[in-house]
Amino acid sequence: MAYDFPKSRALFERAQRSIAGGVNSGIRKMELPVPLYFDHGNGSRLFDVDGNEYIDFQIGQGAILYGHAPPGMANAIADQARKGTHWAAQSELEIDVAERLQKMIPGAERVRFNNSATEVVMSALRLARAHTGRPLILKFEGHYHGWSDEGLVGFAPPADKWGSDENPAPLHPSQGVIPEVLGNFVVARWNDPEHLRRRVDEHRGQIAAIIFEPVLCNTGCIEPVPGLISTIRDLCDRDGMLMIADETITGFRFGAGCAQTHLGFVPDLTILGKAVGGGTPFGALVGKESSFKKIISGEVVHAGTLNANPLCLAAAKWSLDQVIALGDKHPGTMIGLGNRLMVGLTELAQKHDIPLRPQGPGLVFHCAMLKPGAEGGAIRDYRDYVKRHDAPRWAHLRRCLLEEGVRAIERGLWFISLAHTDADIDEALAKAAKAFARHAETWKA
């Protein structure tokens, strides 16, 4: 019997009378048939207010790397809460966390904390402009760097406005942004090193930084083609631009050294969010001491009342200790689990003639639902994704999965956490079998 959600429906109705639009982050409205209200979580499981249990692959949009409500983290936060929730001052905890980051991430010579990755991106771009005295930032189409005026440039541009392949237009998905922001960005397509080289050459001497997700998790989970990351590094070294790796999703998912160690590069600055705070509002900018000079001197303002909040630091310290303790076992175990799930979903799709294709490095992956006639190789960049991914059909399958107790991300992404086990994957595939059968029976284009 598929799940029903009467209490979530009633709460969503009530919420709309006080909370603007009923949700506190626009994307949460995407959840069908209704944005869900949760009661509690435990490890890989979430329980909603209707008593429905989910194997959770959404895991707090990736922040819950350690599973829901791990007792060690709960104790660390509770112990700290009894001493104080906020001092707006220094604590030994902040040095403990900074020193751990220094040990874990090559190139993390200096650290600053914020309360979200969106803020960390704002800090990084301001710092890069001050560091180089240049106005422009190069970013890749489809990469997401938070919801600020700058972070959203080039994310989800509509096909009729996105410009030529050679000259992608800097567009913004939101109204109300400062119009001049767009003129401060150069947008390039992902996964085309020669195109990137030409984009940089066109604006040579004017670009302060290249920012990117090392694995493009926010659009299709697209890994970099060989030579792309080394081209970014070479161009940054050649022209004195800062290389900024946005590891908000990939950080610690790929082990202590993050995706940069896994892929073999050292950026100048790294954005950390989500898993670094284990699900508390926490983010960090880490990088070379030379890149931090203008923050160290005070010429670049970096501030925040709640920065280095002790509750978040307590959670972060506990979280980083888990990753350190796992050593080499991580991320291989998560990659193995994710690969099993991808293979199982692919087999179910083939059985029911559903054009679903999982893509990604296992511990995070995306399910592309291919449009008719859009078969072919892996999805390569944002434009390829838009042309080939059938979002309404995926939304239908995602709802069927949710109603059987398997929770993936509304946009098609799946995260493996350290709390998932082989038994979770077996159970998820058994539930997915029912969801795929129902989708195949009921989907109408």
Ligand SMILES: Cc1ncc(COP(=O)(O)O)c(C=O)c1O
């Ligand atoms: C790559 C990347 N950068 C930045 C952010 C912004 O993080 P936050 O929503 O915590 O501010 C996100 C959020 O999903 C992200 O995926």
